[in-house]
Amino acid sequence: MLPPVSAVLLVLLMGLPIIWLAIAALDTNGAGGGLAAAMLPTALRETATLMAWVGAITGVLGLVSAWLVTHFEFPGRRIFQWALMLPLAIPTYLAAYTYVEFLDFTGPIQQAVRAVFGGKTIHDYWFPDIRSPSGAAFVLSMVLYPYVYASCRAYFVMQSGSIAAASRTLGAGGFRTFFAVTLPLSRPALVVGMTLAMMEVVNDLGAVQYFGVNSLTAVIYSTWINRSNFGGAAQLAVMIVLVIGLLILLEQWARRDRVYLLHRDSRVAPPREKLVGTEAALALGFCAVLLVLGFGIPAGELLILALRNLGPNTLGLTIGAGATTLVLATLGALITVSIGMLAAKLGTRRSAHGLIRIATLGYAIPGTVLALGLLQPLGQADLWFNRLTMALAHWRPGLILSGSVAALLYVYAIRFLAVSHSTIDAAIRKRGDTMLDAGRVLGVTGWRLFLRVDLPTLSPALLTAATLVFVEIVKELPATLLLRPLGVETLATVVYARANVSLFTEAALPALTIVLVGLVPVVLSTQFGDRR
Template identity: 40%
Template sequence: MKAAIWMASGRGIALLLCFPLLALLIEAGLSPLDLLAHLWATVLPTYLLNSAGLVCGTVLLCLLLGAPAGWLIARCQIPGRRWLNWALVLPLAMPGYLVAYVYTDLLDYAGWVQQSLRNLFGWQQPGDYYFPPIRSLGGAIGVLSLVLYPYVYLLSRAGFGELAPQLVESARMQGYGHWRRWWHLELPLVRPAIAVGLSLVAMETLADFGTVSYFAVPTLTTAINDVWLGYGELGAAAQISLGLLALVGLTLLMERVSRGRQQRYQRQSLLQPTAALVLRPIVCVLAVGYLLALIVLGFLLPCGVLMYYAWQVWDGEWPAGLWDASFNSLQVAGWAALVASIMALLILFSQRLNLKLAWPRQWAGLGYAMPGTVLAIGILIPLTATDFGLNALLAGLGQPEPGLILTGSLFALIAAYVVRFIAMALGAIESSYGRIPPSLDMASRALGHGANSLLWRVHLPLLRRGILTGALLIFIEAMKELPAALMLRPFNYETLATLVYQYVKAEQLAEGAFPALLIVAVGLLPLLFMNHYLGERKS
């Protein structure tokens, strides 16, 4: 195909991904503002402040947890680095709402921790002592940070590991110590990768519903859900969702500004790995303890509690519908990862052919921060209109009506996952594109290669790591997605996430431990493969 066709395809895909947003804009514009004005005068400012506090707190804590871990693994020689390298990403396999359920069960007033403290110190009444409430904004920030910090860790680890050794050695020869080299050289060079990770954390936090709902923390996502399902006001829900999307746009803008001119310094040719630093014994012990604490709190402890629950209720038979839900989750997540990766590659390749064409990539990633319930609305509006129009057309032609072929099938659910998670593929592939200098494209053109040959022979071999990373991240997130699956799944169609939700909603967390552990187990396989394939250096 010619370059013009590739660029047109990138624009077309980006516009297609914007259809849910366009549907929300139309719905919001056609609806009265009475309910929105009432909410603004009563509870909406509180929801907005909670959302802002949740995002700021989670982003800051993920930065403090993920960036140092990435530097320690990529640049330091510590015992068990190979094991720690892959273990630090294990929390990505844990859905945030599952970790919230587990920690609430452990840390609430009736939980094991407070019961043990009361028995140990003889406390009788709640007023005898103070224990930070887990069902609070701070608790939500802590839980979300434990499962989202791997985004920052993965990208910062890759950035620190790909630093040109010539630059590091030059700084050392000029008398820069470890701390000055890290602050004045390494951190500024890796800042673009860290900014991408933090933007993913911010968008994921803005879109979270399960954790904040369980902790009773009112945010914009819970407001949208309450207005739609409680008041039955689809238009007001769409209007609030536009405010949430404004926060997303601000997040993306801040990420772009923070990267700025630093992007050009990422185009370094890595001929050999940077020499690992040898830490002093006491510092090494503290570093290993810090990394182990992340693994225990983010994965081992929640997973161990779920295994204990599963062992308690095991009666020799698997829960009903478990295997069907497992197959359904694998099917939907696999298709979503494949379709989203192809679309992201086409969008970014069209941008590569015309560097001034930036809007398709920016617009295509907006769906990441749309709450699942709002995304379901945006998906259902155009697909329902298409189904009804197609049925009316065929009926007018005297043909049998096919029924709801889009909204009544997996198409709607897969479409929602693609719109929701394509930002992950865009970020991963764009990061890989940042290490391919434009001069390589010009050299290929000078040798007579067209757009097709440039993509297949030059770009794809260099982008395979970014494509694989994005696809695996989408697969893992699609396995855990709950709100969109609840609203868009076909009749009598369960995924692992919806099956767990049914148990937890009925206060049967122990019975939901088996499907919860399957979500974790299925997410572990691609995570382990990704770390093995993308590992920067061997210990």
């Protein structure tokens, strides 16, 4: 059975950047191939190293924290089980800027070191350099471990407690049970979370640039913007797509073992062992330190800097950039949710299900790659349209696609279609077709059925999807930075521009606004999880 034409068109529309980049990368004539060959080994090595370190650190932190809050009872556990998700509200580039402000020579930590040991210059004492690949791995891990934590916690909550109980009955202690039973069984959830964290590393631009890491994304940006070499950037971008593809295959390979999980009765929670004394203090301390490093320091530093530099200039900067961000995020959310609704409706047909999954892969592709793949085709479309208007009306409208917010809205729809589609698709499957069938029996069809049945019954899911997409657009940096029209500044681009000229304190208030907006999906997800 042939898939519907609308599904094919949706795949082509959403896949345009990758298709264009693949064609451009095949053209090895000229300087593109030489540049890519020269830059690729360094970019691959530093990207792989950073991914490996972040994957390992987030895996350990996320797994241990999830194990503690689900298997043990200790002071503060009820707070930590949702609070440990808060670092997701901190974009990676904001974490990088705040940690540099916190640990730099003029930051409070080094000031305290100089006050205690009497040093006056950086040469009078030793202090680790936060602007380094190891600093990047540490900071990124502190805000990305919730991916592993959420995945492992969901697994631990839903699994049966009989296996661990049997291990304890046979005389195994808590740590032996963890290494012999819990860790092997949680491997699929662990790999899924680590894969998501590593994909965020590949997508990052602001943090890796700030720390001086020559990652694939940073090298693409430099190759395209600083060297004006589209061919070399395209080849590097295709390499990123291949890396992302390998990560997705790894994640799917990890999920293949889900049939071996022993599910529990949903009415009975897994038993938790009560910790006392030193063990309780260690569990409390571990979770508290993790929360402070992942959320407390970045959010606290932003709050202090924002209050210290509060004034008419920062307020005006925040309001101006905030208004632009509000308009772009609102329009982007409306467009993306509308396309997500269409994709979810098409996905109910078996012939279109595979194509819809392909169309929603944009969320896994870095914004830098999508922006690179859109600029030339949109520019070509502008050229054709201007030729047509000149031939018909002797009028040249200019860059109406590549030089306007249309390019931003397009890349937002590609990047975040998976967010809206997954939310709406889950709601459609949960609702079923009973209500629609009842409407058809009563004589309501077509648009009347859509407006009177579909929209009202799916309105909670549509609102949730719009909220999630809105927040993602507010935090988005790479695509916005590369495709924004001249003079258009969002909260993210204002923070990036100020931080790159060592004026991050001026952008503390816009940065704090991004964090406050980012708290919305975290709060919604934790409340939804508690209700479930």
